Amino acid sequence: DTEVTQTPKHLVMGMTNKKSLKCEQHMGHRAMYWYKQKAKKPPELMFVYSYEKLSINESVPSRFSPECPNSSLLNLHLHALQPEDSALYLCASSQGLGGAGLGELFFGEGSRLTVL
Amino acid sequence: AQTVTQSQPEMSVQEAETVTLSCTYDTSENNYYLFWYKQPPSRQMILVIRQEAYKQQNATENRFSVNFQKAAKSFSLKISDSQLGDTAMYFCAFMKHRGGSEKLVFGKGTKLTVNP
Numbered sequence: 256d257t258e259v260t261q262t263p264k265h266l267v268m269g270m271t272n273k274k275s276l277k278c279e280q281h282m283g284h285r286a287m288y289w290y291k292q293k294a295k296k297p298p299e300l301m302f303v304y305s306y307e308k309l310s311i312n313e314s315v316p317s318r319f320s321p322e323c324p325n326s327s328l329l330n331l332h333l334h335a336l337q338p339e340d341s342a343l344y345l346c347a348s349s350q351g352l353g354g355a356g357l358g359e360l361f362f363g364e365g366s367r368l369t370v371l
Numbered sequence: 372a373q374t375v376t377q378s379q380p381e382m383s384v385q386e387a388e389t390v391t392l393s394c395t396y397d398t399s400e401n402n403y404y405l406f407w408y409k410q411p412p413s414r415q416m417i418l419v420i421r422q423e424a425y426k427q428q429n430a431t432e433n434r435f436s437v438n439f440q441k442a443a444k445s446f447s448l449k450i451s452d453s454q455l456g457d458t459a460m461y462f463c464a465f466m467k468h469r470g471g472s473e474k475l476v477f478g479k480g481t482k483l484t485v486n487p
Binding site for chain 1 (some may be wrong): 477
């Protein structure tokens with residue numbers, strides 16, 4: 256199984272809503288990532304978890320709250336978002352920071368978020 | 372800070388022909404990794420090819436090969452015998468060779484269209 260599964264595929268929310276994006280992988284990877292991608296732009300790194308601990312936070316606003324309940328799951332909790340937060344949110348995983356397969360990220364198909 | 376530049380926003384090629392995508396980067400690091408990632412329309416991003424900077428030999432993966440010029444900080448991707456399924460956004464990416472942080476710096480991407 257070389258899949259990273261993201262749910263939901265599409266999400267529409269108001270600025271006062273609270274919602275969550277979910278990501279799951281069963282490849283035994285120990286690093287997981289959240290990226291934000293605007294249309295026709297490259298992905299921008301938001302967070303990295305390594306061995307279930309937050310290792311990188313790219314100065315993301317606190318209205319985005321990541322959570323890694325276990326090594327297979329990654330959540331992104333959303334609260335009080337702004338319309339400019341509308342984007343494709345990509346989850347990715349890799350074998351582990353500094354380990355074999357360095358830099359090879361396995362991406363999910365993304366969750367397309369629209370904030371009204 | 373590292374930067375990655377892809378100077379061709381869009382390219383097109385006829386099926387079965389060869390196309391080369393350009394990428395240049397700027398870094399003061401001596402050890403690093405370079406990647407080409409492919410993002411087909413509405414599908415997940417996947418790794419196409421990886422190059423370790425300390426390796427002089429250019430990486431190849433079937434129809435995909437790179438021309439890595441370390442002194443010139445150039446890393447182009449050649450796609451031979453182009454296929455319709457090669458239509459995608461192609462992102463060049465850079466990563467420092469340093470344990471504990473697996474942060475990819477992406478270029479802005481090149482949209483490749485393979486025409487029948």
